[in-house]
Amino acid sequence: MKYVKQICSALLFICFLGMSAEAQITEKAEFGKFAITNATVHTVTDGTIDNGTVLIDGEKIVSVGTSVSIPQGYNRIDAGGKHVYPGFIDSGTQLGLQEIGAVAVTNDQAELGDFNPHVRAFTAINPSSVSIPVTRVNGVTNVISLPVSGRIAGKATLIDLYGYSPDSMAVTPNAGLHLNWPSSQKGGWWDDRTEEEVQKEYEQDLKKLKDFVSRAAFYDKMMTDFEENPENKDQPDKNKRMQAMREVVNGEVPVVISVDAKQDILNAIEWTKEHPEMEFILAGVRDGWRVAEEIADAGLPCLVSTLYTPNRDYDNYQRPYQNPAKLHEAGVKVAIATGGVENVRNAPYHAGFAANYGLGTEEALKAITINAAEIFGVADKLGSIEEGKQANLFIAEGDPFEPMNHITDVFIRGNKIPMVSRHIQLYDQYLDRGAQTSK
């Protein structure tokens, strides 16, 4: 009995040492071979595996299943009673581009100018943003970070939330071109333009957009002709805006269209039909539930957040929560996008609300994993737990959509990341300051 007590104390002491070591800011990610055993594995693409094993070798998942033999040299992580999920993807944020909203010099998400296809979020991602560790310990391993200003705001980037440079974090440096759709509606109560002025401005804005895109298409054609046959053509003058549009007009990089009001969504759909050679994604779509059929018919996926108030006083109180479900029911592929910066960590709760208000847990899980990966063309790397995919996954004590539940381990590109953030460090420091400091 005495021994038991001693062993218990010793174990507690070791645990305590472990905890204090974890609080160090210098803690490094572990990289190598890991075997996660006895887990309920939510593969997303291939059902749920009870008592499953996931093998990670370096950056990749090398094996998933129930009868996986664990070769030598693997670090075993017993996940008995726990759940393994693919890392969550937030499809629309400004994470890494903005540090403190009210401090202008820390804001890199809004360049001047209306048409900035050459401006890249990838350039300005700050790998040291304090918000990144805060986000990833909640199971969000990937985000689309996008510039937001003007008409064409710039190119969004898809990143892993671990790395020491934008290059080491990039999954797709140029993941999409962000377009703010010109609105044919009044902005709100403060908008004192007449209906005629609103309409006139909309038509002007739309014309500018159309001109820009058709110039880009022409530039692409001219450049392609020259590249294919440089001997017999004059070299066109350099134009970096037009150059940046080439991958957009030929459909390699999708256009993410931020659009919310019903008529604006319909207008945007009309415009996308004029460009069958380009790829489009709708984002925001707060009125999406009103025109879900039209969006589905157009085959456009949607990036949607749920935790906001209804657009109008006379909208039903639960429409924002139901919007993902109503779009899904109509046949639209939906992915979760918080639109946030410092609280992208709440992305799982956006998915949870969508699940509770009609989407269901299984579909909501897809909306925050595989759907996002498919929409951005990286389903071969991210979004599910499958052999050969990038090891972006986490271990949770329960349903990660429940804010009460905890996440115990997070892997990003095979790196077992330290479960530390400034928020956790402040907790460790201040939970018990000690009697000496209190005066």
Add this chain to the structure above:
Amino acid sequence: MKKIVLLFIFIGLSLAGYAQDKGSVLIENGTVITITDGNKANTDVLIEDGIITEIGQDLSAPRGVETVDASGKYVMPGIIDAHSHIASVDVNEWTNPVTAEVSMEESVDPNDINIYWALAGGVTSIHLMHGSANVIGGQNETLKLRYGTGMDEMRFDGAPRTIKFALGENPTRVHGQGFDVQPRTRMGVEQVIRDHFDAAIDYKRNRAEYLDAKEAYENGDRSTPPVPVAKNERLEVLSDILDGEVLVHTHSYRADEITMLMRVFNDYGIEDYTFQHANEAFKVAPELKKNGAYTSVFADWWAYKFEVYYSTAYNASILNANGVKNSINSDSGELIRHLNHEAAKAVHYGNTSKQDALKMITINPATQLGIDDKVGSIEEGKHGDVAIWDDHPLSIYSKTLKTFVDGKKYFDRAEDNDDMRLKVDAEQDFEAASGRWYNENGRHAETCLQGAEIRFNKQGMKLQSK
């Protein structure tokens, strides 16, 4: 003639009904989360004429009292939001660093749809606060969410008077940087408060001396002619704060400014106060505990401005573990719709117990508003402000089914197929575009900054449109 008489009787009856605004209901077989006396399975709650009269098993409904079956459901006290700006018409009287004389009492919009949306999240009372532009802002109003009644009917009868103070960036930006008047720094904020408390003490003495002299003079004592001291509403309110008649709720973020105000309050003998937001309260939790101060914090908001950069979502748990009575508030028209879920984050960040997390949105805010003898728990004799939930209220999968204020039902999910509150076609066309879906400045709508988001320069000021 008969018709006219009937009409008058009808009007009289409807007016009487209006003034009452109380109801009776028997909620049967629910899991009752009493907050102050644990959870009670298969228990009935009887509310009669707005008051909880009985909690127990196998209660029978008095004649005419409607019965609601809550089998398999949870019955919880209505959520209380200690910091809200919904239902407000004006938020900031930013024209002076001290505007204690103004009040939110005339700024209530009982038809604000945000009230209904909050009811749909199980909220029954809010603390409608003045904004944070001034060091000593205006007086707040504690409201019951009697949606669609009138401004007066919304008031929480018997709730103590409260006032908003604000420290740090907001008042220094608006006044020091915007108008070149003190305070421009946190040092100045302290002096503004001390100057005005001193002035209130002097005023009270001088005013009393004058009134005494005047009375004596009028009673024939001509030896000391009274020197008039005019009534000053601003100083009267400040004097009431010093007398403990007005509870102080202070917008605050940094640990240093929090300790500063406790020092000032100790010097002036002010005892009952709450720090709002208080993102860095966790750093001085022992000091807060020692002074008996309360805190009302966000679950996880941070980094939208510099003074909240060194924040932690573990704030609520650290405060709770250190014995500080804490609430979780919304300060937002969106978060108020799921404060239950915000409270659940205190379980995630720091392992606060479920019971303590629930206290943070019920009895603790009630205590901070001085209404804990009336609401905040399910107890016999307390108000019939309760909500029925279909799952444990801290679960993300829970929904409010019905919300009662004073025993009267203001929200019923089952009856609200497409808006029980308004007879409009929910499919009708949309004429206004919204702001963009992404977060440009890190804040939600309906926050206390809505009026303080004023851009000042030497030429004047302009309201920033959203």
